[in-house]
Amino acid sequence: MSFYLVQFLSGLATAATLFLVSSGLTIVFGVTRIVNFAHGSFYMLGAYLGWTLVERWGGTPLGFWGAVAAASLAVGLLGALMEVGLLRRLYRSPELFQLLATFGVVLVVQDAASWIWGSEDLLGRRAPGLRGSVDILDQPFPLYDLVLIGLGPLVLGLLWLLFNRTRWGTLVRAATQDRDMASALGVDPARLFTGVLFLGSALAGLGGALQVPREAVNLHMDMAIVVEAFVVVVVGGMGSLTGAFIASLLIGQLQAFGILVFPQITLVLVFLFMAVVLVIRPYGLLGRAEDAPPTAASPGPPLIAATGVARWAPALLLALLAAVPLVAGDYALIVLTEVVILALLAASLHLLIGLGGLVSFGHAAYFGLGAYGAALLVKHFAAPMPMALAAAPLLAGLGALAAGWFCVRRSGLYFAMLTLAFAQIVWSVTFQWYGVTGGDNGILGVWPPDWAAGKAAYYWLTLALAGGALLLLRRAAFAPFGYTLRAGRDSALRAESVGIDVRRHQWLSFALAGSAAGLAGGLYAFAKGSVFPTLMAVPVSVDALVMVLMGGIQTLSGPVAGAALFHLLETEAMSRTDWWRLVLGAVILVLVLAFPKGVAGFVRDLWTRGRDS
Amino acid sequence: MNRRHFLLAPGAAALAAALCVAAPSASHAQAGSQPIRVGEINSYTGLPAFTIPYRQGWQLAVEEVNAAGGLLGGRKLEVVSRDDAGKPDDAVRVAQELLSNEKVELLAGTYFSHVGLAVADFAARNKLPFVAAEPLTDAITWTKGNRYTFRLRPSTYMQAAMLVEEAAKLPAKRWATVAPNYEYGQSAVQWFRQLLSEKRPDVEFVAEQWPAQGKLEAGPTVQALAAAKPDAIFNVTFGADLAKFVREGEGRGLFRNRTVVSLLTGEPEYLDPMKDEAPEGWIVTGYPQEQIDTPEHKAFREAYVKRFNEPPRQGSVVGYATFKAIAAAVEKAGSTDAEKVVDALSGLALSSPFGPITFRALDHQATMGAYVGKTTVKDGQGVMTGWRYADGADYLPSDEAVRKMRPE
DSSP, X not given: OHHHHHHHHHHHHHHHHHHHHHHHHHHHHHHHOOOOTTHHHHHHHHHHHHHHXXXXXXXXXXXXXXXXXXXXXXXXXXXXXHHHHTGGGGTTSOTTHHHHHHHHHHHHHHHHHHHXXXXXXXXXXXXXXXXXXXXXXXXXXXXXXXXXXXXXXXHHHHHHHHHHHSHHHHHHHHHHHOHHHHHXXXXXXXXXXXXXXXXXHXXXXXXXXXXTTTSOBOTTHHHHHHHHHHHHHHHHOTTOHHHHHHHXXXXXHHHHHHHHHOGGGGGTHHHHHHHHHHHHOTTTTTOOGGGSOOOOOOOOSOXXXXXXXXXXXXXXXXXXXXXXXXXXXXXXXXXXXXXXXHHHHHHHHHIIIIITOOOOSOTHHHHHHHHHHHHHHHHHHOOOHHHHHHHHHHHHHHHHHHHHHHHTTSOHHHHHHHHHHHHHHHHHHHHHOHHHHOGGGXXXXXXXXXXXXXHHHHHHHHHHHHHHHHHHHHHHHHSHHHHHHHHHHHOHHHHHHTTOOHHHHHHHHHHHHHHXXXXXXXXXXXXXXXXXXXXXSHHHHHHHHHHHHHHXXXXXXXXXXXXXXXXXXXXXXXXXOTTHHHHHXXXXXXXXXXXXXXXXXXXXXXXXXXXXX | XXXXXXXXXXXXXXXXXXXXXXXXXXXOOOSTTXXXXXXXXXXXXXXXXXXXXXXHHHHXXXXXXXXXXXXXXXXXXXXXXXEOTTOHHHHHHHHHHHHHTSOOSEEEEOOSHHHHHHHHHHHHHTTOOEEEOSOOOGGGTTTTOOTTEEEOSOXXXXXXHHHHHHHTTSOOOEEEEEOOSSHHHXXXXXHXXXXXXXHOTTOEEEEXXXXXXXXXXXXXXXXXXXXXXXXXXXXXXXXXXXXXXXXXXXXXXXXXXXXXXXXXXXXXXXXXXXXXXXXXXXXXXXXXXXXXXXXXXXXXXXXXXXHHSSOOOXXXXXXXXXXXXXXXXXXXXXXXXXXXXXXXXXXXXXXXXXXXXXXXXXXXXXXXXXXXXXXXXXXXXXXXXXXXXXXXXXXXXXXXXXXXXXXX
């Protein structure tokens, strides 16, 4: 009995940290609608700053808690700085574009932290006066964890007072419910947003600084927390503090007791939980429909099929690309092969985002399913390459059909997080099913047969298949199917009232996008010769999203341009410097500030302006 | 309104970039004294705490080789080093770049097992010798071994076997295990259980915990282990997870009257960051760099400290020995021809800071060992005490068992 009590308390301590971080995220999201990937980076910065200050002042209780508070405030200021210097310039950009900017910040912070604090894990001082443990029913329990347990509800209470008993809090709640109405009534949104970013980042920093006595501060803390914080926000219901609190408690307890029953479930537990909650409750535990943001991006002028000479542009490009092997070496060809494959991946994601208004955080699942579909056929049935390549879109398409059925019943960030949940479930099955998938050691020896083994031959094959798939996706965009999708994106209500089954079209587009990504995955498997679960992990989903946003979601060529730009930048930076994340992040930030509509969107605007004048 | 003109823009950009990467970046002297180029790939951004000491190790080795007049009658050893971002697919692309553009004769490096396996497969496909430095997975020399791949570090199996020898001497009968939830942790626990049960049929395993790597929920995990009331614990977690585990374990009395047997924890990479909170009395594999006074090690340590102004770590030894092995193999082969270098590496014997080692012809595994001892805290720093060198050659399965596992 005493064991279960102590396990319960341990779960509460986990929950407290989770709540501090996710409360900041939910406040920021509620008001600004920004999907802030950098939130985990602020948590990590809080831990590092906390470590530095605690080392200096942490000998006394006052010094320790002062250091924690100072670290939290400093991180809050950094958050405010990010709002003023970066995000404020992007509020007129298409929705989600800020996500790209925060991703740039993540990359920059990773390298900056490594540069400032070094690469070694830093084990900080324990909290003075709280080093020991107390016996609870004969089980020792750390005192510091008891303090954390108390801190969770305390912060919740303070935030409640702030939002319900102060003018500023009332304005924030008003802006959460209706941003435009609030600003129409004379609330300066810019100042409000700066304040909200300050508060949210300070909470992340507080969560980080409080970890100093518990764990070694390290460079992987940002990624470890940010996804879980999003899970808490979505499970609790976006913008709901109480929801985030309850979700943190549930997840904390689930982790404490889940490992007693299934010790191996650690990889996937929170995502399974999120999937179940979202399937049952469309807006999380305490979210309300009216708080959910609109799904559609503001796509700008509608897509119109090209006329005149421009119609031949893709064919010309294809011909040009097909001629490259005449001049390029092996390495250039494999990089270009990857670019073509990633262009297909990005374009397939764009079908969802740009045409369907559905932002997926889990697109890597279908890329990975395609790669594994091909690799498994080769490994277990010694299938020839054409058959394996045919299996790739099939398996991915089936996976997308199954996951899509659940996902399209949700919208906005709930949709995005549900796709992420499915992707993580697929990933963890692949990761742990050693008998079939080889687990994290992957499947080796997936090389093309002799006729396609040459770099040029495989490049042409990729160009033909991916190019064909890209043309099909383009055809879909201008077919009635594509118009229907766009109608559903722009106004689901009106589309339904004219008799369109919006959900069914979204479902089919999800499957189509999944199988296109699957073909890309199959091609990728043979290009690399091996497949690993990393192909369906979160970073690949994020990369795909970044490619689409970088190119701009308003045009069909955007994702293709974005994929080429991102991949070439990354490979070049990686082969030139160890600080490539800093370079990549800085380039993204510059691009975001210089072209707030994406690169292709910018070029299109230039073109339109030139033609009109 | 016209959008598709701009398909041209990315296309042109891609073309330009293709042409630009197509030009080989290195200008090779055509003379007979052109350097011997080795391509080196590792997770420098992903795991800098381990890979930077490793890089310094190989830098020292390369400088020593070149200062001694180079190889094959005066040719310099030249290393082209790249980051793999911790991803196998990136590593394969980088390997291709090193092969096509940089014209390297050999590949070396890698830290993560899956990255090592991907590069090993690439090496076999392209018939290029590959000396895997750090990956621990048994598969790289056994079930997925190939003719072109060699591995320096003692594998998971070998390290587990070294610890089993000590664990079997303990009176403990009830064991609990905690290991990160991926191949390394799983095979470490599997071998430990299997080998210990063979030596001690009376032991039982009463609890297991599998935290996700980097995301250990320390409190609940520690409590769950304690609840099973084991006599001893086998730990495979490392890095930030280990620090958390040790702190919570101490706070909750998990280690009171229990022996902990722990993989790799004695390596300075893991012991140093824990400072005075390093665990006391754990039986570990590791590298007590400040205490080893064999002539080989002393020479290495002095040169390293002189060059980098800091003591070597486990990774430094691995990097150093990897490139010494490459130099020895090229010299033995008398050429940089891939097949000849591979033949030279099979059965290659050389002296390392840990003493003489051999790359076994049987499975391409080096017999480099590790130091087995107990941890303690001295002057606010975790150190190993009562250690001995466990020669890797003594902790490998029978030749017949190995032959059965290798695909060739």
